[in-house]
Ligand SMILES: NC(=O)C1=CN([C@@H]2O[C@H](COP(=O)(O)OP(=O)(O)OC[C@H]3O[C@@H](n4cnc5c(N)ncnc54)[C@H](O)[C@@H]3O)[C@@H](O)[C@H]2O)C=CC1
């Protein structure tokens with residue numbers, strides 16, 4: 001089969017990890033007889049540098065006309081002083097909104113070979129960890145009204161958290177459907193002891209739960225959830241939460257898998273088109289040095305093959321190759337323990353490729 005993929009490499013380590021991921025994708029294509037046709041387009045800081053617009057219309061048009069989108073990461077200190085709508089991060093939010101990608105799946109899986117890279121006590125992780133954060137992606141405080149006003153404490157700025165019932169309903173359904181294929185446990189994370197939007201969130205998730213009798217539903221405040229993720233992560237199966245809480249909790253969850261360089265993601269909407277990107281950002285501190293761990297982006301390709309193209313075997317093939325490379329001891333700096341040999345982005349890519 002032929003597949004059209006829009007490629008947005010972005011900024012910082014984005015181009016490095018995307019190049020790795022496409023190398024793996026091409027190798028999988030060659031093995032199974034698929035052809036992936038890439039159209040590279042600009043978004044983020046590099047797009048701003050090119051045309052003073054972090055999300056050019058051509059980029060959106062190409063993404064809409066493709067079967068799926070691959071994105072590295074956007075942003076960096078070079079663009080930090082730009083006004084909000086010109087910042088690279090605005091391009092990312094624009095893409096998610098325009099493509100209707102309201103559900104962000106962020107699986108946090110501890111690979112057996114990385115138990116030593118996990119900072120948790122061995123008895124907590126002895127049977128592994130497998131959590132899926134289902135993050136609402138096109139609503140909440142990242143998309144609410146924002147601005148500036150004068151107050152009696154001087155000039156002020158505000159960002160509003162707002163959720164409509166239908167937005168909560170549709171993300172809750174994604175979480176319950178996901179739980180049906182897993183341990184049938186959903187933990188909804190909110191701040192309903194304070195926020196009105198969280199009380200609506202909780203009530204709506206309860207309502208959706210009525211259609212899923214086999215799934216157990218619990219609620220947790222976000223402050224407690226962030227503590228419980230470290231204390232006892234095994235209690236979680238599917239976590240469903242808001243845009244901002246999901247952003248924060250998934251970075252935290254990444255650390256119990258060894259590194260943020262390990263966490264892939266799929267952003268999905270109503271149709272099969274999806275956007276696939278690592279959970280991490282553009283990591284300006286290591287950009288251009290061949291130090292980036294490409295596994296999060298490579299594993300995002302496995303998610304793309306499964307969710308957008310329905311290619312289960314090909315997807316498993318990538319996950320198995322990553323497992324084998326880790327089992328064989330290949331480590332980028334972020335997942336290496338003291339004394340372990342550290343390899344480059346390109347060497348890790350070659351290692352995964354050799355096991356496909
Ligand atoms: N999806 C996206 O495009 C995202 C973009 N950002 C942007 O990225 C820029 C940097 O943000 P930070 O807060 O520093 O977060 P970050 O995720 O880029 O980096 C945090 C830390 O993790 C390390 N790290 C990240 N990915 C890694 C990888 N693949 N391998 C090894 N180490 C890795 C970095 O070196 C850094 O020390 C900012 O401009 C931010 O807005 C942040 C998060 C997501």
Ligand SMILES: CC(C)CC(=O)C(=O)O
Pocket residue numbers: 075089092093247279
């Ligand atoms: C740069 C942000 C808008 C995005 C982010 O941190 C994320 O989606 O994980």
Ligand SMILES: [Mg+2]
Pocket residue numbers: 247248251279
């Ligand atoms: Mg984030």
